[in-house]
Amino acid sequence: MRTILTGAALAALGTAAMAQDETKVIGVSIPAATHGWAGGMNFHAQAAVERLEEVYPQLDFVLSTASDPAQQVNDIEDMLATRDISALVVLPFESEPLTAPVQAVSEAGAWVTVVDRGLAVEGIDDLYVAGDNPGFGRVAGEYMAEKMPDGGNIVVLRGIPTTIDNERVEGFQAAIEGSGIEIIGMEHGNWNRDESFNVMQDFLSRHEQIDAVWASDDDMAVGVLAAIDAAGRDDVQFVLGGAGMKEMVKRVMDGDAMIPADVTYPPSMIATAIEMTAVGMTSTTPVSGTFTIGSVLITPENAEQFYYPDSPF
């Protein structure tokens, strides 16, 4: 469902009342990207800003995308100096270099919403929006346990060694416990297609029977599928990735047996952060705190809700 009012209609209607209402500016600062998860994030940030400019005529938005941390620092300093922002929504390129400029925004009295990656100092952000990594693993594990009621042998590809990856894998392992599913191989594919191709090629050469793969990420799943194809193997029944890449969501939607499901770690969490910041700026509703976006199982039944054909991701 879309907002039914156009900006022009609202502008015409709102003129008289607007005068009484102070316009507030919300700055949005995110890393630039033309593909991948960050590309999806840019798409959803733009869409949220467009939607909210229609819903709330008393809000203005300034959206900046930066190619490196230094540019993002400049963007934020600019928003504060020249746009008099009342709130900043920021997905930091890196934690360290962005901490001081975001702190300056907070100290100037503006609201700060931080998305996905924390800052190096705690307590700066009023609102923190991030994904749920233990839940991401748990949802994947629960799906596999349900899909393989008699158990089976699986291999697992892990991401870059990080707390994020550890939390995901621990959540997965806890969820498959007692299911009869055995992890016969687990290696780091580092959230990279090519590396995951090589890892999967190695798994295939070492194991005669692999029933399924937890690729744990859609980019890694692409590499895994290519390796299975290249080897001409038909023992692998399905591959479960994660994130919600549109090509994978499309395969789920189309009933592709090799990609029967996916698990969200949505780049659209930037939209959640922008929406909540807008609620905070236009109402007395409390929106300070921590919002942990749940990881949801995508199946053929609900895949359409998660499919954004216009997004690069």
Next chain:
Amino acid sequence: MRTILTGAALAALGTAAMAQDETKVIGVSIPAATHGWAGGMNFHAQAAVERLEEVYPQLDFVLSTASDPAQQVNDIEDMLATRDISALVVLPFESEPLTAPVQAVSEAGAWVTVVDRGLAVEGIDDLYVAGDNPGFGRVAGEYMAEKMPDGGNIVVLRGIPTTIDNERVEGFQAAIEGSGIEIIGMEHGNWNRDESFNVMQDFLSRHEQIDAVWASDDDMAVGVLAAIDAAGRDDVQFVLGGAGMKEMVKRVMDGDAMIPADVTYPPSMIATAIEMTAVGMTSTTPVSGTFTIGSVLITPENAEQFYYPDSPF
């Protein structure tokens, strides 16, 4: 800042476009109350519904307040049977009796947002909105440590023995560690004014010098203040409560030395839950997950933001 459009203006403007947009109904089911925290919650639920009916003409709301769990069960069954709700926002009276009816709503395909008190079965709610109990204690402890740089002797009143109370007290104790503040007495006042009066009376008779009180709740603070008055003691420099009761926020706003600050545990979290559910119904923004509303320190500088003179709480 208020929404600038009236419902009538929007209705006039929206007629043509509305036809294309399916109206969705959001049910809100909460315990009834005429005073206290639940009274504030009713006030903010009503305010959020009124605001959102103006912002989103494509949403209808049905708000029911129940005097007991059985009535709340009926309300929810009614919403599902006769109002065809697309989403339910529920603050359960009690966990056990509400679990099955809310599960039925979820199984019928509607979105479920649960507020403050969890259900007896996990995984029913799409969104869970609740307060931050460890943070509530931490913010209180940090304030006390800053307010008493040379340390001092304090007494603490605890709530009803529950996980909530334990988390709050542990957060508080961790925050005052190393500050020179000593807890010379700690007893349960059970979130009750009269019991807290008695507990404080006992503290005053046993201790000649009490520098400050962490009452940990505004109702308990009312009892504590009455006991101090009745005893005619002037050693107690200040009392710190918690929740954001309007009488206490007013005293903070007025610069009352005995109530120099307060810590939020806002009944307006119901508004957060309703707002986020509305975002979920009107956009593709992900709003599933867990939102932990932060506890914020109320001081004379920001008290006005937290003062709702029309609310019963």
